[in-house]
Amino acid sequence: MASSGYSEIPGVYSESPRPMVNVRRTIRTYRYCLAASCLVVIVVLLSALVSILIGQSIEKAAEEIVIPANQSLVTLLSLTWPRRDDSWYCQRWRHAMLRLAEDPSQRVYPDFPQDPADPHNPNSTLWTRSDNSTFPKNDTWNWNRQATQGLNWTSSDITESLAAGTKKQEEVTKIEDNIAKKNLTLVKGSAPYKHQVGFRKTDPLATKMAKQGYIMDHASAEMKNRTNMTREHATFDMQWAGDLSESLYCDKTLLRPMPGPCDPHARYRSVDGSCNNINNPLWGASFTSFRRAMPPDYGDGVSSLRIAHDGAALPSPREVSSKIHVNKPSESQSYTILLMSWGQFIDHDITATALAKGSNGSSFPCCTLEVIDQPSLLHPECAPIRIPDDDPDYSPFNQTCMEFTRSASAPRCIFGPREQLNQQTAFIDGSVIYGTKDEELMSLRTHVDGLLSTQVTLDGRELLPPSLDPDDGCNTEGNYKYDQYCFKSGDARVNEQILLTAFHTIWARQHNLLATTLKDLNPAWDDETLFQETRKIVIGQMQHITYNEYVPSILGPKFMKTMKLSPLDGDQQTDDYDESMHPSIANEFAAAAFRFGHSQVQGLIQAVDRSGKNVNFSQLKKYFFNPFILYNPGEMANLVRGEVSQSAAAVDTFFSSQITSHLFQGNDKIGLDLVSLNIQRGRDHGLPSYNRWRMYCGFKPASNFSDLALDMDIGALAALMKTYRHVEDVDFYTGGLSERPIKDGLVGPTFACILADQFLRLKRGDRFWYETSQEPQAFTPDQLMQIRKISLAKILCDNVPELGSIQRWPFRSFSTGNPRLPCSSQSIPRMDYGAWEEGGLFSRTYLLSPDVRPRLSDDGPTTGTSGVSLYKG
Incomplete structure (x- = not known):
């Protein structure tokens, strides 16, 4: 052995020290610190792992929401349009010639009359191709059916x-x-x-x-x-x-x-x-x-x-309303209450369902003690x-x-x-402004310079003409002494709520501004020419705003593009009028789908002064049939500022109690329930159940409530299960509002299906559509280019001069991409009305100015104690 005292065993008292001895010594010295550090690292790693797992769960949950939205849009886009009706x-069936025999008892139903030949085109597949609906093969309650034998x-x-x-x-x-x-x-x-x-x-x-x-x-x-x-x-x-x-x-x-x-x-x-x-x-x-x-x-x-x-009775509409359509705040993150107001205004332009009436057109009670007894x-x-x-x-x-x-x-x-x-025309044609009868229109005109009759206040504000009928459901004795009356317009519902009345007033002002401008451009035009040309432009502006700003908000840009609903660009005209396309309003559109806007109603109406510092809120029930504040200076501007500042409620099953128990309440202890009325109206009109509409719109029919889990809000689905005994019983209105919205849209797929079909028909089935190239109703390319510059922001700025500023796109909430602009901003395009100068050169610029005031009649105004001047018609 060596004389050295070190062991020959490597690492043990040997001349060769143990490997990493310094490291080991350091570890022993700082072992507690290192242990704590390792523990921290482990905790961090575990936290990261948990975060990843949670993130994946959220992603999966998000996919469960987004994927149906995407998929529902794909399904809708695969359908044939327009839908069969x-x-x-x-x-x-007329092509199948079922009516050949004069005696009905002798008529024979062919074995396959569902496939008649098109007499105009024998090679057509009009009657035989699938429309991609999902009715089962043995389902005969749809338009693809055969006639029943043995009648x-x-x-x-x-x-x-x-x-x-x-x-x-x-x-x-x-x-x-x-x-x-x-x-x-x-x-x-x-x-x-x-x-x-x-x-x-x-x-x-x-x-x-x-x-x-x-x-x-x-x-x-x-x-x-x-x-x-x-x-x-x-x-x-x-x-x-x-x-x-x-x-x-x-x-x-x-x-x-x-x-x-x-x-x-x-x-x-x-x-x-x-x-x-x-x-x-x-x-x-x-x-x-x-x-x-x-x-x-x-x-x-x-x-x-x-x-x-x-075969039993359905649950009471009020039971459905109180259990499913509860009052729960749910604001839209993107849209203002103005979107709801425009929807109602357009709805009143195209739908007005007549009610059953009694002797001499009177309304009869159904719930009084005398009737019950x-x-x-x-x-x-x-x-x-x-x-x-x-x-x-x-x-x-x-x-x-x-x-x-x-x-x-x-x-x-x-x-x-x-x-x-x-009772209304189906077309977006301004009948909400002008009425639907010649005599009604005549009563709304001054018959001077193409103007509509209005009241003009001493400070120069135009208001709608007064309704002097004491039994119109709006006028009150208390306001008579101040010469303040409810208003008259082309639609009798004008006074229903203050924001609707404001829109009527704005468009009457718009007509008169245009008529005055055209008179200056064409002094030789008579009253009738001025009126009809002005009406034509107003209708074009309404159609453009509806399809350029409103409908895209509901259906989303992709749906709009695929359906070719978006306005064309520049001076392009269209020749896609289809005389075979029935444009009338679908019963289901009027009685259910287009009533989605009721869920957007907020319970409070917001008014904002010009400084933006004073914001007042009033309960909606205060303004049902109470339009009298419009006589006060500045109130209309305050209401419009409130509309473009206040978020609309989200489109869902939740409703404000202002319309589910206080509708038209007035001085009563309790009002009506709009949701109950909507549901009952659907049953009154014989609207099929929600599940039938799924099949009509190409979606898989639900055999039980769980089949709706991917398409509906979970809370809404749970409420449906508690209220209805069977999935086939669900009312279309309630089921449609329970759906998750389509991608980039506001409504669920079944409502989107009905709305898209109707708006397609209102465009392609209208011979006078504002973009048409057909003469003589067409605008010139230069005129059409100018109409495409119009926006709701410009209409509001021109006709509410006190407004001051507004978002570029007022249906949308204020944001960086949608700034609030001064009404004088060049970022809000203006129409050049020089295109309407007869015999003039379009190089001349003639911008409509809100300072232009309509002319009074030659007889002059008559002024009441309220300081309101009335045009004499």
Whole structure:
């Protein structure tokens, strides 16, 4: 062994030290610090791992939300457009020549009449190609069905059924006389009175026409019973009994008057919408039936309200409202309340459903003690809404019933299910401003320089002309002494709520500004030319704003682009008018889908002064039929500033209590529930259930509630399961609002489906569409280029001079990309009206100025104590 005292064993007392001895020594010295550091590292790593896992979960959850939104849009874009409707169905069967035999009992239904040849194009696949709906193969309740075999009726069946219908009309007339003798009416000033008299006004022409509809409703019910028809027979096939217009039981004086010969070279639209389609002059005209996007689903197949899947009664609309459509704050992150206001304004331009009326056009009660105690006084057109005993809002006031009158039956001289009557024109044509009758329009004009009648205050503000009718559902004795009246416009609903009244006022001002500008450009133009040219421009501006700013907000840019709904650029014109496209408003659009905007209503109305420092909030119920603050200087500007500053409520199942229990409340203890009214209206109109609309729009039908989990908000779905017994029972309105919105849109896919189809029809089915190249109704390319410069921001700035500033896109909330601009900003484009100078050069610039004031009539103004000047018309 060596003399050294070190071991030869390497690392143990040897001359070769142990490996990493210094490191080991350091570790021993700082072992506690190192241990703590390692622990920290482990915690950090674990935290990172947990974060990753949570992130993946969130991503997965987000995908569950986003993917259905993306996928639903893909599904919608794969459909054929326009969607098939009742006019397509009837045309298809006419091509199959089902009406060849004069005697209905001798008619033979071919084995395959669903595939008739197109007589104009034998190679067409119009009737045979799939529309990508998802109705099961054995489902016969859709437009793709075959006619049902084995229908047998005789001439005697037809005659006696018509006689039975006439007898029913005589019986209801006696009931109405008894109601009138007992002076049973809705209490003046009550919420139901304001709803039926002030808001849901029904023209005497519609009331007259509804008598023929009532006869045919009951004649069809009798026909169904006499021949033992099924609900399906009654809904689809009874109409093939033939045209009964020559029957003694068809009173042609109760039908919608036909227009005179249509002039295909007319430069301007008719007031009532007739002759837009030369071959079908009543398509889209006022006082015609709504179109059916889907076959109706009445309880008896003819006219009774829809029933549940198992044949029992559906849950009360009020029960649905109080359990599902609760009051819960849910603001939109992107849109202002102005979007809701514009939606209502446009809705009133294209829809106005007539209500059933009693003797002399009066409204009748359905829930009073007299009616409850004497059922013989219950009008057959009553459909009161039952209020549950434990209702949180109504029970404290012992309310067990909510007034509801059915929509008037549309007149017809053909058997089949009940239809409803639209008093407005279907087109976006300014009828909300100008009315739908020649005599109505005449009453709104001054007949001087193309101007509309207005009131002008001493400080120069234009207001709408006064309504001097003390029974209009709005005027109050308290305001008479100040010479303050509610207002009159082209639509009778003008005073329903203050923001709507403001929009009516703004567009009446816009008309007069344009008329004055055109008068300066063309001094030789007479009153009629000035008026019609101004009206034409106003309609073009309304259409452009609707399709350039409003509809894209609802459907999103991709849907708009694919459907070719977006306006063209520059001076481009379009020739895509399709005379075969029925433009009338779909029943389901009017009674459900376009009512999505009700969920955007905020319970408080915001008013902001010019400094932006004083912001006032008022409950919405304060402004129902109370437009009088518009007489005060600066109030309109304050309201508009509030509209473009306040976020709209989100489109979902949540609603403000201001419209679910305080609607039209006034001085009553409680008001109406708009959601209950909407749901009941859908049942009244025979709208199919939500699940049927899924199939119509190409989505997989739900066999149970769990099938809706990916498409609906989870909370809304849970509420649906607690309220409805079966997925087939869910009302279209409630189901549609429960869906998650489509990508970049505001509404869910089934509502988007109905809305897109209707807006497509309103564009391509309108012969006078503002972008058309067809002469003589077309704008010149230079004029069209100018109209495409218009924006709602410019309209508001020009007609509310006190406004001062506004967002470039006022439907959108203020943001970096949507700045608030001075009204004088060049970033808000202006139209150059030099394009309308007759014989002039367009190089001249002529900008409309809000300082231009309309001329008074030669007789001068008359001034009341309120300091308001009235134009004399």
